[in-house]
Amino acid sequence: MKIRSIAPALTLVAALSLAACSGGGTDDGTDAPDDTSSSPADETSEATDDGADMAGPFGPACADVPATGAGSFDGMSEDPVATAAGNNADLSTLVDLVGLAGLGDTLNTTENITVFAPANAAFEALPPGTVEAVQADPDGLLTTVLTYHVVPERIAPEDLAGTFTTLQGDELTVEGSGEDFTVGADAATVVCGNVQTANATVYIIDGVLMPPTE
Secondary structure (H helix, E strand, O other): OOOOOOHHHHHHHHHHHHHHHOOOEOOOOOEOOOOOOOOHHHHHHHHHHHHHHHOOOEOHHHHHOOOOOOOOHHHHHOOOHHHHHHOOHHHHHHHHHHHHHOOHHHHHHOOOEEEEEEOHHHHHOOOOOHHHHHHOOHHHHHHHHHHOOEEOOOOOHHHOOEEEEOOOOOEEEEEEEOOEEEEOOOOEEEEEEEEEOOOEEEEEEOOOOOOOOO
């Protein structure tokens, strides 16, 4: 939590004390006009609150995250990423595939990573047979696809636009700014971003990222 500067408050106290000593009026005996404009302290408070809002999760799908419990933002922040994702009902397909590929422990024990996590609807939108095809090769194709969704560093929203080398080895490009970002060649949209877990920053996306083919 940010600590607000006390300088504006001390200045205000000093001004009030001076007014009290002078009787609170002007030299001609009339009352001084009230000043209803925002004080520096008010402006500081508003700036701090705006900054706090920008530091949290963002995106339309964030509204679907429960307010309390293990699947809430607070709950997910206490668990490593694979465990945290397992508590989010909208990531159940991804969690099942991570388990099939045997990547749960890897994701949970690797420090400071960023995960672009496809929501269930992203897998449902794939052509028929695609999920079955990757499931049939858990140590090969499935692992390749899943690790392409992981970047071995934590990426904050203000640094998200750029090109990053994934855990799979190929590069992944993110475009956008503010709270509007697309990921990869097929421009998957970030629908709930900057979700914190104990060891990762998660951006939930509406598409499945495919590594480039040679």
